[in-house]
Amino acid sequence: MDKTPRTERGRKTLRKLLDAAADEFGERGFHEASISSITRRAGVALGSFYTYFDSKEALFQALVADMSEAVKVSARKAISPAMSPLEIERAALAAFLDFSTEHKEIYRIIDEAEFVDPSSYREHYETIAKLIEQRLAAGTEAGEFRTGLGEVHAWALMGMNVFVGLRFAIWGEGNRTPEDVAAIVNDMLANGIARKGQS
Amino acid sequence: MDKTPRTERGRKTLRKLLDAAADEFGERGFHEASISSITRRAGVALGSFYTYFDSKEALFQALVADMSEAVKVSARKAISPAMSPLEIERAALAAFLDFSTEHKEIYRIIDEAEFVDPSSYREHYETIAKLIEQRLAAGTEAGEFRTGLGEVHAWALMGMNVFVGLRFAIWGEGNRTPEDVAAIVNDMLANGIARKGQS
Amino acid sequence: MDKTPRTERGRKTLRKLLDAAADEFGERGFHEASISSITRRAGVALGSFYTYFDSKEALFQALVADMSEAVKVSARKAISPAMSPLEIERAALAAFLDFSTEHKEIYRIIDEAEFVDPSSYREHYETIAKLIEQRLAAGTEAGEFRTGLGEVHAWALMGMNVFVGLRFAIWGEGNRTPEDVAAIVNDMLANGIARKGQS
Amino acid sequence: MDKTPRTERGRKTLRKLLDAAADEFGERGFHEASISSITRRAGVALGSFYTYFDSKEALFQALVADMSEAVKVSARKAISPAMSPLEIERAALAAFLDFSTEHKEIYRIIDEAEFVDPSSYREHYETIAKLIEQRLAAGTEAGEFRTGLGEVHAWALMGMNVFVGLRFAIWGEGNRTPEDVAAIVNDMLANGIARKGQS
DNA sequence: GATGAATGAGGATTCATTCAT
DNA sequence: TATGAATGAATCCTCATTCAT
Numbered sequence: 020m021d022k023t024p025r026t027e028r029g030r031k032t033l034r035k036l037l038d039a040a041a042d043e044f045g046e047r048g049f050h051e052a053s054i055s056s057i058t059r060r061a062g063v064a065l066g067s068f069y070t071y072f073d074s075k076e077a078l079f080q081a082l083v084a085d086m087s088e089a090v091k092v093s094a095r096k097a098i099s100p101a102m103s104p105l106e107i108e109r110a111a112l113a114a115f116l117d118f119s120t121e122h123k124e125i126y127r128i129i130d131e132a133e134f135v136d137p138s139s140y141r142e143h144y145e146t147i148a149k150l151i152e153q154r155l156a157a158g159t160e161a162g163e164f165r166t167g168l169g170e171v172h173a174w175a176l177m178g179m180n181v182f183v184g185l186r187f188a189i190w191g192e193g194n195r196t197p198e199d200v201a202a203i204v205n206d207m208l209a210n211g212i213a214r215k216g217q218s
Numbered sequence: 219m220d221k222t223p224r225t226e227r228g229r230k231t232l233r234k235l236l237d238a239a240a241d242e243f244g245e246r247g248f249h250e251a252s253i254s255s256i257t258r259r260a261g262v263a264l265g266s267f268y269t270y271f272d273s274k275e276a277l278f279q280a281l282v283a284d285m286s287e288a289v290k291v292s293a294r295k296a297i298s299p300a301m302s303p304l305e306i307e308r309a310a311l312a313a314f315l316d317f318s319t320e321h322k323e324i325y326r327i328i329d330e331a332e333f334v335d336p337s338s339y340r341e342h343y344e345t346i347a348k349l350i351e352q353r354l355a356a357g358t359e360a361g362e363f364r365t366g367l368g369e370v371h372a373w374a375l376m377g378m379n380v381f382v383g384l385r386f387a388i389w390g391e392g393n394r395t396p397e398d399v400a401a402i403v404n405d406m407l408a409n410g411i412a413r414k415g416q417s
Numbered sequence: 418m419d420k421t422p423r424t425e426r427g428r429k430t431l432r433k434l435l436d437a438a439a440d441e442f443g444e445r446g447f448h449e450a451s452i453s454s455i456t457r458r459a460g461v462a463l464g465s466f467y468t469y470f471d472s473k474e475a476l477f478q479a480l481v482a483d484m485s486e487a488v489k490v491s492a493r494k495a496i497s498p499a500m501s502p503l504e505i506e507r508a509a510l511a512a513f514l515d516f517s518t519e520h521k522e523i524y525r526i527i528d529e530a531e532f533v534d535p536s537s538y539r540e541h542y543e544t545i546a547k548l549i550e551q552r553l554a555a556g557t558e559a560g561e562f563r564t565g566l567g568e569v570h571a572w573a574l575m576g577m578n579v580f581v582g583l584r585f586a587i588w589g590e591g592n593r594t595p596e597d598v599a600a601i602v603n604d605m606l607a608n609g610i611a612r613k614g615q616s
Numbered sequence: 617m618d619k620t621p622r623t624e625r626g627r628k629t630l631r632k633l634l635d636a637a638a639d640e641f642g643e644r645g646f647h648e649a650s651i652s653s654i655t656r657r658a659g660v661a662l663g664s665f666y667t668y669f670d671s672k673e674a675l676f677q678a679l680v681a682d683m684s685e686a687v688k689v690s691a692r693k694a695i696s697p698a699m700s701p702l703e704i705e706r707a708a709l710a711a712f713l714d715f716s717t718e719h720k721e722i723y724r725i726i727d728e729a730e731f732v733d734p735s736s737y738r739e740h741y742e743t744i745a746k747l748i749e750q751r752l753a754a755g756t757e758a759g760e761f762r763t764g765l766g767e768v769h770a771w772a773l774m775g776m777n778v779f780v781g782l783r784f785a786i787w788g789e790g791n792r793t794p795e796d797v798a799a800i801v802n803d804m805l806a807n808g809i810a811r812k813g814q815s
Numbered sequence: 816g817a818t819g820a821a822t823g824a825g826g827a828t829t830c831a832t833t834c835a836t
Numbered sequence: 837t838a839t840g841a842a843t844g845a846a847t848c849c850t851c852a853t854t855c856a857t
Contacts (some may be wrong), residue, residue, distance in 0.1 A: 816850105
């Protein structure tokens with residue numbers, strides 16, 4: 020956020036603006052969204068927007084940071100140290116699918132950052148890729164994953180999750196549950212698609 | 219394309235417009251791009267644009283269709299019936315990485331369709347997912363892939379490729395060659411990441 | 418018309434253009450009408466338009482002249498020397514109402530000339546006013562109209578007819594026949610609205 | 617009007633825009649008029665126009681309503697309950713002629729509404745026709761007008777006035793005074809044009 | 816802090832007209 | 837004559853941002 024409010028009233032206005040912006044950007048996308056529509060949704064005057072943000076882009080950036088964090092929190096809450104590395108991956112994906120289904124607008128906003136604020140976009144995925152890479156290393160350490168896993172695997176794994184999320188959580192349709200999808204992907208992740216005893 | 223030219227001269231103008239548009243959209247994105255800049259690049263009058271397209275959106279749509287086709291053609295040319303199913307996947311990914319490196323603007327344009335023309339975007343990825351699903355079935359048929367592969371696997375595989383392409387072809391940096399990356403992903407695809415003899 | 422065609426083929430094209438233009442201007446008005454739509458309706462190429470007319474305005478002017486003539490012809494045909502002066506006025510109005518009902522687009526085109534080609538508009542109504550003035554003089558001469566009638570009366574009479582035409586022929590609705598309306602106006606014209614034996 | 621101003625400053629700006637628009641539309645007509653020219657005349661920024669109106673058409677509509685009201689007010693002020701029904705008609709016409717001479721642009725704007733905003737045009741004349749019809753009824757009631765007068769007479773009377781206004785107030789020229797013209801039309805209205813003792 | 820009017824750069828789009836074939 | 841592609845001036849409208857109150 021750009022200008023931290025100093026009063027309680029200010030904090031409330033800021034919160035209203037962020038919520039309204041999430042709705043507006045989620046529904047109409049960055050370019051179709053307008054500041055005046057956001058302030059209207061928030062029930063504040065147009066000019067008040069600039070009390071809290073320097074620009075439309077700044078608001079978007081703040082929002083992406085918010086939501087990027089929300090995605091990570093959601094994943095973190097879904098996993099526990101007691102789980103096996105593979106279970107962790109499955110649980111993380113299932114949580115992501117649930118979260119995406121619930122918050123389609125977050126998915127959209129983060130994705131649109133690729134065109135509105137590329138560095139936020141990149142930051143978001145690089146951060147997640149690093150987290151995944153750490154989990155892979157931990158899995159190797161634990162003896163459940165093979166050795167030699169690195170950045171490429173992390174990105175591939177993340178891509179699996181994101182595209183499966185796009186297809187089955189965002190676009191939905193089809194009667195697969197998040198758990199089913201997560202199980203299938205988890206098996207594929209663990210064992211690949213080659214016929215056993217081969218290659 | 220919107221209005222098919224009836225003369226040779228018209229066909230040339232249309233081609234110039236499409237090429238210029240690919241450059242413009244690729245460099246500046248849909249919203250920053252301007253029709254006048256496109257016609258300037260193409261060396262035609264502003265009004266000529268509307269001889270061939272109804273709107274900026276219509277041009278974008280035509281372009282996405284064009285590029286979607288180009289991506290598929292590039293993949294098709296990279297593989298041969300003589301290859302094994304797994305080799306096909308590796309070759310397809312390598313070709314995609316090469317193609318994306320060469321034509322970063324195509325990647326960008328197709329991805330931006332998610333926000334500019336969602337149905338084109340969806341069409342593009344659903345078509346590719348179907349092609350992948352067919353290849354998986356063929357691989358199972360050939361005995362190289364295991365049974366039970368379906369839509370989820372196809373989307374997961376596609377996501378691997380796309381995200382690895384984003385990271386290593388589009389953003390580049392790092393000294394991995396497309397072949398290296400494709401090989402790593404191919405191995406992960408075939409065997410998964412679980413330690414052998416496990417899970 | 419601007420450029421008289423020299424061949425039979427040319428005459429046909431010209432006629433097609435005039436007919437199409439009458440439809441187009443009648444339906445959409447001068448400013449909404451487009452040359453390309455007119456040529457499309459006429460089934461000729463856009464460029465051919467300029468073989469026959471110098472400009473959109475020139476076409477409109479030609480059309481107004483055409484239609485102005487048509488209105489007069491229609492009135493002329495409705496009256497006969499055998500009629501009394503008052504009957505002539507009634508018949509002329511009835512004919513005008515019929516004609517306007519049949520050819521609403523002509524009414525519209527002529528009226529729009531007030532803004533597109535004022536001199537045509539003025540010419541049209543001044544010509545008709547003169548004709549009316551002559552008829553009034555003839556009526557006085559014949560002893561049926563009183564003396565002292567002149568330009569003011571002619572314009573007032575014309576205004577009665579035109580507005581009654583607008584209300585009952587163009588906008589229609591209401592179950593009055595042209596004959597009824599013409600009879601009422603004719604009586605008003607002859608005797609005024611003052612109570613008899615008064616004023 | 618479209619968006620009511622909430623401050624005094626806003627009210628002033630709106631008034632400046634309406635005045636400037638009356639001048640612009642009056643001089644150049646709806647289609648030749650441009651928003652930027654109107655805001656230039658008004659001395660406000662281009663964008664300010666859209667603070668008060670949704671479109672050029674909306675402004676025009678607001679203006680027609682304004683001027684329609686002005687015409688009626690002018691007529692109302694010209695007549696008094698003390699006048700006889702016939703005097704009222706004469707005075708109303710004289711006032712209309714004066715008003716039209718003074719405000720040719722109002723006449724033009726209202727007339728152009730026939731093509732720009734037909735429902736406003738219709739509304740304007742239907743309202744006036746109703747007023748006239750009421751005056752006719754009152755005159756019959758008072759014993760000065762004959763019985764049986766209705767909508768047709770009202771439209772005919774209105775048409776007389778409007779066309780005489782067009783000819784002698786708007787186009788002017790000729791040395792008739794509004795009073796002369798009004799007197800002639802008033803006599804025609806009262807007694808008609810038939811020779812006395814006849815028809 | 817809040818308000819909402821004012822600003823003006825910016826861009827898509829239209830379409831009458833010209834012209835090469 | 838007919839064709840239809842090419843031209844570019846003209847203008848409406850949007851909206852992020854500023855600013856006076």
